[in-house]
Amino acid sequence: MTDTIASTAAAVRAGERSAREVVDERLAAIEDGDGALNAFNYVMAERARATADTVDRRVAAGDDPGPLAGVAVALKDNMCTRGVPTTCSSRILENWRPPYDATVVTRLAEAGAVVVGKTNLDEFAMGSSTENSAFGPTRNPHDPSRVPGGSSGGSAASVAAGFVPAAFGSDTGGSIRQPAALCGVVGVKPTYGRVSRYGLVAFASSLDQIGPFAATVEDAALLFEVVAGHDPMDSTSVPEPAPSVVAGLGEGVEGLRVGLTQEFVEGADPDVTARVEEAARALEKAGAVVSDASVPAAVYGLSAYYLIAPAEASSNLARYDGVRYGLRVDGDDITAMYTATRAAGFGPEVKRRIMLGTYALSAGYYDAYYGQAQRVRTLIIRDFEAAYANHDLLLGATSPTTAFELGAKTENPLTMYLSDVFTIPSNLAGHPAISIPYGTGDDGLPVGVQLLAPALAEPLMFRAAAALERSLA
Amino acid sequence: MTTAVATDWEMVIGLEVHCELSTTTKLFCGCRNAFGDEPNTNVCPVCLGLPGSLPVINERAVEYAMRIGEGLHCTVEPSIFHRKNYFYPDMPKDYQVSQYDMPINARGWLELPDGTRIGITRAHMEEDTGKTSHVGGGGRIHEAGYALVDYNRAGVPLVEIVSDPDIRSAEQARAYVSELRAILAAIDVSDVKMEEGSLRVDSNVSVRRTGSTEFGTRCEIKNLNSLRSLVHAIEYEARRQIDLLESGDRVVQETRHWNEDDGRTHSMRSKEEAFDYRYFPEPDLVPLAPSDDWLAQVRSSIPVLPAERRAALAAAAGASSTADVAVVIERGLDALVEAAIAAGADPDRVVTHAVHNLAVEGAANLDPDRLADLVKMETDGKLTATQAKKVLADMLEKGGDPASIAADLGFEAMDQDVLASVVDQLIADNPVEFDRLKGGDQKVMGFFVGQAMKATQGKADGKVVTALLRERASS
Numbered sequence: 001m002t003d004t005i006a007s008t009a010a011a012v013r014a015g016e017r018s019a020r021e022v023v024d025e026r027l028a029a030i031e032d033g034d035g036a037l038n039a040f041n042y043v044m045a046e047r048a049r050a051t052a053d054t055v056d057r058r059v060a061a062g063d064d065p066g067p068l069a070g071v072a073v074a075l076k077d078n079m080c081t082r083g084v085p086t087t088c089s090s091r092i093l094e095n096w097r098p099p100y101d102a103t104v105v106t107r108l109a110e111a112g113a114v115v116v117g118k119t120n121l122d123e124f125a126m127g128s129s130t131e132n133s134a135f136g137p138t139r140n141p142h143d144p145s146r147v148p149g150g151s152s153g154g155s156a157a158s159v160a161a162g163f164v165p166a167a168f169g170s171d172t173g174g175s176i177r178q179p180a181a182l183c184g185v186v187g188v189k190p191t192y193g194r195v196s197r198y199g200l201v202a203f204a205s206s207l208d209q210i211g212p213f214a215a216t217v218e219d220a221a222l223l224f225e226v227v228a229g230h231d232p233m234d235s236t237s238v239p240e241p242a243p244s245v246v247a248g249l250g251e252g253v254e255g256l257r258v259g260l261t262q263e264f265v266e267g268a269d270p271d272v273t274a275r276v277e278e279a280a281r282a283l284e285k286a287g288a289v290v291s292d293a294s295v296p297a298a299v300y301g302l303s304a305y306y307l308i309a310p311a312e313a314s315s316n317l318a319r320y321d322g323v324r325y326g327l328r329v330d331g332d333d334i335t336a337m338y339t340a341t342r343a344a345g346f347g348p349e350v351k352r353r354i355m356l357g358t359y360a361l362s363a364g365y366y367d368a369y370y371g372q373a374q375r376v377r378t379l380i381i382r383d384f385e386a387a388y389a390n391h392d393l394l395l396g397a398t399s400p401t402t403a404f405e406l407g408a409k410t411e412n413p414l415t416m417y418l419s420d421v422f423t424i425p426s427n428l429a430g431h432p433a434i435s436i437p438y439g440t441g442d443d444g445l446p447v448g449v450q451l452l453a454p455a456l457a458e459p460l461m462f463r464a465a466a467a468l469e470r471s472l473a
Numbered sequence: 474m475t476t477a478v479a480t481d482w483e484m485v486i487g488l489e490v491h492c493e494l495s496t497t498t499k500l501f502c503g504c505r506n507a508f509g510d511e512p513n514t515n516v517c518p519v520c521l522g523l524p525g526s527l528p529v530i531n532e533r534a535v536e537y538a539m540r541i542g543e544g545l546h547c548t549v550e551p552s553i554f555h556r557k558n559y560f561y562p563d564m565p566k567d568y569q570v571s572q573y574d575m576p577i578n579a580r581g582w583l584e585l586p587d588g589t590r591i592g593i594t595r596a597h598m599e600e601d602t603g604k605t606s607h608v609g610g611g612g613r614i615h616e617a618g619y620a621l622v623d624y625n626r627a628g629v630p631l632v633e634i635v636s637d638p639d640i641r642s643a644e645q646a647r648a649y650v651s652e653l654r655a656i657l658a659a660i661d662v663s664d665v666k667m668e669e670g671s672l673r674v675d676s677n678v679s680v681r682r683t684g685s686t687e688f689g690t691r692c693e694i695k696n697l698n699s700l701r702s703l704v705h706a707i708e709y710e711a712r713r714q715i716d717l718l719e720s721g722d723r724v725v726q727e728t729r730h731w732n733e734d735d736g737r738t739h740s741m742r743s744k745e746e747a748f749d750y751r752y753f754p755e756p757d758l759v760p761l762a763p764s765d766d767w768l769a770q771v772r773s774s775i776p777v778l779p780a781e782r783r784a785a786l787a788a789a790a791g792a793s794s795t796a797d798v799a800v801v802i803e804r805g806l807d808a809l810v811e812a813a814i815a816a817g818a819d820p821d822r823v824v825t826h827a828v829h830n831l832a833v834e835g836a837a838n839l840d841p842d843r844l845a846d847l848v849k850m851e852t853d854g855k856l857t858a859t860q861a862k863k864v865l866a867d868m869l870e871k872g873g874d875p876a877s878i879a880a881d882l883g884f885e886a887m888d889q890d891v892l893a894s895v896v897d898q899l900i901a902d903n904p905v906e907f908d909r910l911k912g913g914d915q916k917v918m919g920f921f922v923g924q925a926m927k928a929t930q931g932k933a934d935g936k937v938v939t940a941l942l943r944e945r946a947s948s
Contacts, residue, residue, distance in 0.1 A: 080525040093524065100518050102525060201524040206756035234527050235758050312756060315556050318567035319522050323622075338560055361558070361751035370753060 005071050005165050005219040009112070012059065012070035019055035019070030023048050023114050026072035030117065030163045037139045039148075039157040041077045042085050043117040048072070051114045058112075065112030068226055073108055074158040074167040077118035078125055079210070080199040081105055088201050089133035090123045092320045092327045092345030102199020103234070104168060104210055104227045111226045116164060119154025123347045124317065125175055125203040127151050128419035131410055132349045139406070140183060142445055146403040149179030149419070152213070156183040159213045166223050167213040172203050173305050174398075174423025176211045177435035181398035181448025184437040186220045186465070187213050189423075191455045192430035193238040195224075196231030202316040204309035205236075207427040217436065217466045221245045224458065238456065245459050249466040253286050256464060257391045259293025264396020264422045264450065271441040272397050279438050279449040280395055282471035283464065293387050293394055297379040298425040302417060304380070305424045307360045307373035313350075314357030320345060352413065377428045384429050388454045393464055397422050398435040398448035422450060432458050434465050438472065483683045484711045485691075486640035486676060487594075490653060492632050492663045493601060493671040494537045500600045500630035501528030501570070508669050512623035520628035522565030527757050534630035535761060537662040538577050538598045539771045541632050544660045544778060545593045547581030549771075551762040552597070554755040559748045563603035563622050571599035571633075573752045577761060583636075583656065584780045585648045586799060592637030601629040632662075638677065638688065643707040647700050650674055655779040655803060667699055674703055678710045680718070689714070690724040694738055696731045706731040710738050782807050789814050793824040801827050804836075812841030818848035830865050843868060847875035857934040860884045887932050895928050896921075896941045911946045918942065 011017040080098035122132035130153025140146040141161035148157040152169025156179035171189035180187020188211040212223035229242035322328035322341030329340035360369035409416040426433040435448040453461035502519035518526040555573035576597030609618030679689035729738040
């Protein structure tokens with residue numbers, strides 16, 4: 001395992017270690033280890049070295065390069081990086097290089113971080129195993145015969161394998177938290193609007209949210225502070241500066257009311273449920289008041305999600321039409337060109353969701369499907385509100401299972417969809433949630449527990465997560 | 474063609490007018506909103522719809538849309554944006570951000586110069602698309618070798634103004650668009666140039682038996698690039714529908730394309746082929762809810778609108794024609810005209826000068842009191858109409874008061890007795906012509922007036938000369 005983000009940045013800022021040395025070490029680790037895992041779609045070694053040199057020159061000149069000075073960061077390959085391929089693990093964007101940086105990329109650069117590469121994902125973030133990548137699946141560092149989870153599987157694996165101390169993913173229905181749980185790292189989905197979506201290639205705009213992966217809660221908190229905060233380029237961005245979360249991590253959970261939530265453990269494997277209950281006891285031991293909680297409408301979350309997310313995706317992915325960028329397969333007329341391009345460029349899961357979403361929005365079906373799903377969404381928000389009237393935080397499992405074998409769920413999409421049953425409700429409500437590694441299952445693979453918080457309550461969420469992490473020590 | 478529609482049929486017309494707002498920047502990004510620039514130079518990730526880009530609403534565009542709402546007596550309401558999904562190469566995202574069931578402006582009206590009120594259903598905001606040019610095949614889509622797309626127009630703010638089906642003739646449709654254009658110009662939200670596409674009109678046309686209250690099946694006509702084509706297309710389309718119905722056929726609801734070259738409308742797509750736009754709320758934008766303060770501010774900035782200005786001017790100008798009044802309003806000279814009339818000048822003469830002798834640019838600095846002085850000199854007989862026009866030209870060019878300009882030009886009123894002797898001399902010199910005048914040949918009147926002008930170096934008042942000649946010819 002690498003040093004912590006804070007200690008690395010401190011050493012670079014103090015001139016004790018060069019950013020170049022730190023980055024070279026990380027690039028070497030990727031070079032050595034990623035052949036077996038396929039966590040990266042693209043490693044930008046030359047550019048990373050050049051960025052590291054810039055950081056070192058700033059230190060030499062007496063400037064402070066920022067809180068992430070010299071820290072190597074991996075980005076899910078659905079975040080735009082100027083001049084660097086951004087593929088969404090899709091054939092349709094295979095050779096596309098954006099002319100601009102996503103806001104998170106700019107903020108990371110301003111904090112002195114060094115982006116080393118773009119990580120693999122389920123095509124357009126649609127999936128829970130990273131097997132839906134056009135460039136081959138990513139494997140779980142704990143057991144290469146198993147999936148790393150998804151869709152941000154490459155980012156989770158890159159941290160779990162020790163390639164990088166920091167990675168970013170996007171979470172639309174659990175795509176950060178579920179792979180974090182399966183790979184045994186910390187994964188955070190912030191409040192919707194906390195982190196700018198500008199430059200994140202959209203899957204489902206009302207659900208997508210960028211968040212960090214790290215080995216520890218403190219590292220994740222530090223990364224969150226750097227990228228969070230209002231961005232005028234994103235109309236849905238929360239108009240507040242980033243909250244301070246690192247400073248309060250040691251404050252403990254004395255008197256906090258934590259709800260062990262029935263809907264977020266029901267149906268989980270017994271070994272997973274056992275870890276969640278241990279986490280509840282640990283929080284209790286640390287001074288929290290733990291009681292049962294319920295978010296009844298959460299059980300409809302999966303159904304609502306698989307109407308809303310595909311509906312938005314069917315519209316968001318219309319632009320991949322072969323006219324201006326990306327793949328083009330010619331045809332006799334414009335319609336034939338569209339059809340040939342999209343038939344060749346999209347994989348089966350993406351096509352399935354585009355069709356699902358197109359259907360859900362069609363005249364005559366809109367109200368029964370999309371409209372009904374939005375009403376369910378409102379119910380879920382209401383039920384969360386009711387639960388938070390009596391609890392400060394909610395606790396549950398992140399994923400019903402530990403990492404599964406490659407191919408185990410590819411035949412039946414519905415079994416794959418169930419991987420996100422505990423994570424989807426937070427996206428529908430726009431609330432923050434964090435997955436923390438908490439022991440292992442009967443198979444020896446990591447188990448993640450999930451802490452859920454009301455909108456904008458990240459400081460409290462990180463504080464409880466840190467307490468939980470300490471209970472393992 | 475203007476009498477194409479038989480009197481036992483009535484047209485029912487509703488218009489959809491797309492108005493490009495003249496904001497400095499586009500609706501959702503900071504790119505320049507300008508017509509005629511080098512193709513694809515005013516573009517960025519947002520208006521090109523690149524992956525990952527997001528829209529941010531231009532507040533000025535919202536304000537302009539609110540101005541339109543106020544100008545059309547609409548209710549300005551909280552609104553949301555929707556996505557209208559369909560594939561087209563000039564639409565970068567393959568959806569258009571528009572408004573659907575919650576438009577910013579609802580239920581208003583517009584009053585035509587003849588007093589008819591046309592209802593406004595809604596006036597909503599949306600983004601414009603790029604512009605496709607089909608290359609080869611003489612510009613025809615199906616024969617073109619390839620197409621080029623200019624995205625400078627993509628993301629330009631539009632307001633679509635939808636009228637109620639209250640319009641009953643092609644001429645009334647023309648009057649509606651003219652009036653709408655005048656309002657949009659007055660509230661300063663658009664260039665309103667049909668030829669540059671900053672004002673685009675689609676027309677829904679149906680016909681029914683006179684006296685019927687049922688609506689007939691309508692067709693939507695597109696590609697109307699001028700007021701002329703609007704009138705011709707509606708007349709053609711109504712005739713086509715009447716011919717169908719009179720021969721026992723039926724009208725099929727469809728979208729039709731007006732072809733300027735053959736003067737016909739052609740079927741584009743039927744109702745069955747119509748797109749399913751799969752509207753849903755745009756998740757990348759937040760609802761618009763203009764505050765009461767903002768709305769009050771916008772409302773107070775709305776100038777007096779053409780209809781009220783017409784009424785005020787007509788009241789002040791008395792006998793002047795409706796057409797002249799409309800011209801004065803269009804040129805924005807009504808304030809000057811009304812002030813000159815208020816200063817005691819003859820209304821008809823002031824309006825005549827405004828319509829015929831004043832350019833819009835030069836008139837800006839003209840002092841209404843001096844215009845009134847000029848008109849008074851004219852009506853007092855101190856200046857002829859021709860002289861007054863010259864004095865006015867000098868006033869516009871150099872400034873100064875009309876009396877001294879007239880003196881500088883040597884324009885002094887001729888003594889009536891001197892003029893009478895000039896006329897008598899002319900009669901004596903031209904007995905044959907005078908006999909013809911006496912015999913009722915009015916054509917020789919011009920000859921005598923011309924001779925009188927020549928003899929007086931243009932100082933004679935033509936009207937006085939004519940009166941003197943008439944008097945002598947009839948005695």
